Amino acid sequence: MTDRFYITTPIYYVNAEPHLGHLYATMLADTVRRFQTQRGRESYFLTGTDEHSQKIERAAEAKGVPVQLFVDGLAGRFREVFDHWKIGYDQFIRTTSDAHKAGAQELWRRCRDAGLIYKSVYAGWYCVQDNAFIDGPKDGPPPECPDSGGPAEWVEEESYFFRLSEFQDRLLAYYREHPGFIQPDSRRNEIVSFVEGGLQDLSISRVTTKWGVQVPDDPAHVMYVWFDALSNYVTALGFSESPEPERWKFWPGVHLIGKDILRFHTVYWPAFLMGAGLPLPERVMVHGLWMSGGRKMSKRLGNGVDIGLLDRHFQHDAVRYYCLAEMGFGQDGDFTYGALVDRSNADLANGIGNLASRTLTMLAKYRESVIPDAAVDPAVLSALEQAVTTAVAEFENFEFRRGIEALRVAMATVDRFISDRKPWAMAKDPALERELDVVLVTAFAAVRALVVTLAPTLPEGAEALWRSLNFEGTASAVDPGALAIGDVPAGHRIGDIVPVYPRLNKEQIMDEITKETAADGAAPVEPAASAAAVAPAPTPATEDDAFITIDDFAKVDLRVGQILAADRIEGADKLLKLSVDLGETEPRQVLAGIALHYAPEALVGRKIVVVANLKPRKMRGLVSHGMILAASVGDDGVPVLATFAEDVPNGIRLK
Ligand code: MSP
Numbered sequence: 001m002t003d004r005f006y007i008t009t010p011i012y013y014v015n016a017e018p019h020l021g022h023l024y025a026t027m028l029a030d031t032v033r034r035f036q037t038q039r040g041r042e043s044y045f046l047t048g049t050d051e052h053s054q055k056i057e058r059a060a061e062a063k064g065v066p067v068q069l070f071v072d073g074l075a076g077r078f079r080e081v082f083d084h085w086k087i088g089y090d091q092f093i094r095t096t097s098d099a100h101k102a103g104a105q106e107l108w109r110r111c112r113d114a115g116l117i118y119k120s121v122y123a124g125w126y127c128v129q130d131n132a133f134i135d136g137p138k139d140g141p142p143p144e145c146p147d148s149g150g151p152a153e154w155v156e157e158e159s160y161f162f163r164l165s166e167f168q169d170r171l172l173a174y175y176r177e178h179p180g181f182i183q184p185d186s187r188r189n190e191i192v193s194f195v196e197g198g199l200q201d202l203s204i205s206r207v208t209t210k211w212g213v214q215v216p217d218d219p220a221h222v223m224y225v226w227f228d229a230l231s232n233y234v235t236a237l238g239f240s241e242s243p244e245p246e247r248w249k250f251w252p253g254v255h256l257i258g259k260d261i262l263r264f265h266t267v268y269w270p271a272f273l274m275g276a277g278l279p280l281p282e283r284v285m286v287h288g289l290w291m292s293g294g295r296k297m298s299k300r301l302g303n304g305v306d307i308g309l310l311d312r313h314f315q316h317d318a319v320r321y322y323c324l325a326e327m328g329f330g331q332d333g334d335f336t337y338g339a340l341v342d343r344s345n346a347d348l349a350n351g352i353g354n355l356a357s358r359t360l361t362m363l364a365k366y367r368e369s370v371i372p373d374a375a376v377d378p379a380v381l382s383a384l385e386q387a388v389t390t391a392v393a394e395f396e397n398f399e400f401r402r403g404i405e406a407l408r409v410a411m412a413t414v415d416r417f418i419s420d421r422k423p424w425a426m427a428k429d430p431a432l433e434r435e436l437d438v439v440l441v442t443a444f445a446a447v448r449a450l451v452v453t454l455a456p457t458l459p460e461g462a463e464a465l466w467r468s469l470n471f472e473g474t475a476s477a478v479d480p481g482a483l484a485i486g487d488v489p490a491g492h493r494i495g496d497i498v499p500v501y502p503r504l505n506k507e508q509i510m511d512e513i514t515k516e517t518a519a520d521g522a523a524p525v526e527p528a529a530s531a532a533a534v535a536p537a538p539t540p541a542t543e544d545d546a547f548i549t550i551d552d553f554a555k556v557d558l559r560v561g562q563i564l565a566a567d568r569i570e571g572a573d574k575l576l577k578l579s580v581d582l583g584e585t586e587p588r589q590v591l592a593g594i595a596l597h598y599a600p601e602a603l604v605g606r607k608i609v610v611v612a613n614l615k616p617r618k619m620r621g622l623v624s625h626g627m628i629l630a631a632s633v634g635d636d637g638v639p640v641l642a643t644f645a646e647d648v649p650n651g652i653r654l655k
Contacts, residue, residue: 005036005043006253006282008233010261011093014074018081019304020335021258021290021297027320028287028398029256030087035395038476044250046236049075050091053225057211067211071096081307085316086459093236095228101213103235104228106292110276111162122159122203125152131225133203136643138509147260148298160205160221167271168199174270178281182266183397184330186290187259187286191266195408195535202268230269232502234278252282256398259286259330265329283388285398287389288332291324299337303604313509315501317458318344324400324457342504347404348461348501350583350651351411352450356465358418358585359443360497362576363546366427367440373490374437376445381486383413384449392481400457407453412649416447419581419650422564443477445467445488453480461500464488470495506655507554557613558654559583560644561628566600572620578628580610583651591624609642609654 009029012022026047033045051071060070079092093100111117124133127145134152136143142151175181175192182188205221206212212222233255238245259263262284270280289296292303293581304570310319322343327333363369388409394403423439426432448469455462455475466475470493564587565579576595577589588609609629616625 003041004250005033005041006237006250007033007036007043007045008236008253008255009047010257011048011095011229012078013053013056014049014051014071014078015056017074017655018078019308020307020310021304022078023081023085023307024290024323025256025258025287026082026087026089027085027323027526028400029455030089031320031324031400032254032256032283032395032398034459034476038391038456039479039481044237044247044253045089045453046091046092046093046253047087047089048232048236049078049095049562050225050229050232051075051094051096052222052228053131054209054211055131056208058479059129068096068570076252078639084311085307093232095232099148099238099241100232102570103238103240103264104223105216107231107234107272107276108223110278111272112216114277115277116163116166116275117160117204118163120159121156122161123156124154124203126155127152136498137379145515155170155208158221159203159207160215160218161483162204162227162272162275164199164202164268164271167274168195169276171195171199171267171270174280178280181280182262182284183286187262187266191262194263195267199267210534215392216303226264226268228271230264230272233269233281234273239278252279254283254285256285256287257282258287258289262286265504286330287398288327288330290327290333290335292335294334296338302493305608306517309513309555312516313513314340314344314504315460317461318348320459320580321348321404321457325404326401329398338506341504341509343508344501345503345653347408348458349503351408352447352454352458352465353461353499353501354583354651355411355414355443356447356451356468356500357497359447360468360494361425361585363440363444363494364497366423369494371444371488371494372437372440372490373491374434374441376486376488376597377417377438377442380414380417383410384446384485386410388449388453388480388483388485392626395456404454404457407450410446411450413481414443415583415649418443419562419564424586425565441488441490444494445485448488449480449483449485451475451559452478452483455480462500464500468495468498468500507551511551527540554655556611559610559612560650560652560654561588561608561610561612561626562650563603563606563608566598566603568595568600569620569622575620577605578603578621580608580626580628582610582626583649584613588625589623590626590628591617591619591622592628592630594628594630594641597639598641606641607644607648608637609651 007029012018029045036043051341054069057067060067063070075094082089089300125136125143127150129148129150130145132146134143138154138395145152171433172195182191204224205215206224207220209222212225213228215221215223225433235249237248237251239248251299255265264310265284273280291297292305295301295303297304318340323341323349325343326339387406390406391403421439426436451462451465454474462475559582561580561582563578564581567577569575569577574593574595576592578590578592579589581587611627614627616623629642633640
């Protein structure tokens with residue numbers, strides 16, 4: 001891999017407002033770019049808007065707005081949204097800009113001068129929605145558009161053609177010699193068999209619309225929008241400008257695209273470039289699509305998740321992380337708000353957020369915020385090293401889900417290590433001072449390594465945590481691949497603990513989103529997966545409310561706990577004093593009236609269910625911070641503790 005990295009997103013059609021699908025592709029590219037920069041590569045990131053074509057002209061007409069004004073407005077919206085979501089692009093290209101048009105014309109001239117363009121007549125089907133030519137007999141019914149599913153239109157017009165048919169062998173040879181050119185492999189295989197099936201010359205100009213880039217020396221024709229659009233990847237770098245701009249050094253680059261536009265990028269585009277005598281892209285990385293209600297999220301279907309709604313209810317980090325952690329690269333994903341809330345709570349609030357605050361709280365409490373001089377526990381260190389190495393390798397291949405998964409496993413190892421060592425108990429015994437140092441240093445090393453490695457996926461929170469760790473500079477300036485995880489700075493003073501990822505109240509958020517989308521008449525909030533969370537409360541059977549509502553139930557915060565210690569209380573023969581790990585920074589003290597039926601030593605290690613938000617209550621001079629659940633059996637009400645047949649992590653909510 002070279003030290004330079006150029007990443008592009010598709011340029012987006014400006015026929016409607018951006019939705020999650022567009023934000024996703026751009027966030028993914030932004031994450032890749034952040035990661036590459038973090039690894040020390042000089043990088044360049046291009047995104048922008050694709051503003052020509054009949055489809056856009058018609059959308060403007062339908063609104064009664066002059067087309068230039070129409071595209072200016074929507075291009076502005078895309079840019080605004082990307083800026084608001086802190087997408088760190090270097091250039092936002094617009095295909096209506098003069099520089100781009102001049103570049104596209106130069107690409108055309110180079111292909112023409114190489115004898116690859118000729119004039120003829122196109123008679124066939126054209127899909128305005130997809131900007132695609134489709135095979136099919138004139139007298140048959142209009143064929144379906146490949147992507148949008150709409151009906152194609154029959155057109156017969158004078159057109160310039162590109163000699164694509166001459167490129168079959170060259171393209172196949174290129175795919176063979178560059179096996180990583182199209183990824184994942186399934187997409188590569190799809191294209192290889194398509195090209196093996198033979199290629200026809202491609203119509204690359206239109207006379208029935210004026211809304212496009214003029215064909216050089218023939219003002220009656222505008223370029224086919226894909227010739228115009230694809231050229232953006234090189235016009236943005238000023239490939240034809242003289243003197244050659246410095247940024248041209250970034251070519252060739254990596255194209256990130258959705259699988260919906262595979263053929264354009266892996267057949268047409270390489271052929272145009274070969275024709276013009278320019279180097280081919282380094283790689284074409286093909287991501288899957290977000291579905292909603294079982295269909296591709298799209299502007300046309302109106303089932304796109306509204307970015308404004310995401311913005312109002314979720315931290316940007318949570319949305320980015322969810323998209324990366326949930327969708328395997330190249331696969332489709334089903335977007336649900338419920339899963340987004342769950343991810344945010346499990347991985348951000350309870351995961352990295354909790355581990356960081358737990359660690360910093362312990363350091364503040366037991367070591368006056370100064371990192372002690374001790375070695376990181378070797379088993380945890382090796383787990384962390386392995387996880388970071390895996391994550392870095394996966395991130396290099398855009399496999400964020402797999403990389404994140406490796407880090408999650410390491411995080412669980414660290415959590416377990418802390419719970420097993422019981423630092424709160426060690427702190428009470430001066431003889432265990434050195435051991436406590438090891439726990440603290442290990443936890444600190446873990447937080448630092450996780451924050452650094454997760455930085456491209458959690459740009460805002462990682463930097464906030466970095467500041468809490470009181471390190472200079474930024475987490476994103478540290479290369480995770482070069483971090484010496486076991487090298488912990490003894491004597492370093494940590495900063496203040498700032499909560500980064502608050503727990504989201506799922507029921508409340510789901511309820512609000514349901515109301516908002518219903519008021520907008522927008523696409524339904526939730527395809528089946530988490531419908532239970534928004535199901536209406538059962539109607540009371542009688543006037544005296546025989547039922548509670550789901551909201552009533554949601555008020556009870558039931559959590560998985562683990563008993564760490566159980567002691568009898570002097571003078572209270574029925575009560576036991578329990579120390580319970582609820583996945584919080586410190587175990588809780590809970591009193592339970594079970595002493596007549598459970599021996600304290602038999603309870604240590606047991607998983608139980610705790611009502612975690614019960615008002616604290618004082619009994620026998622001791623405060624109980626919660627209540628444990630038990631069945632009350634027989635006339636005597638013998639308590640039998642509620643527990644789990646499977647292993648479950650501490651602190652998880654029951655619902
Ligand atoms: N203008 C062309 C691309 C020209 S590139 C030289 C185009 N535009 S688009 O606005 O329709 O969509 C472009 C890209 O947006 C898709 O390839 C994909 O990256 C992203 N997405 C659009 N809908 C999406 C989903 N439902 N899910 C994920 N990404 C989606 O095609």
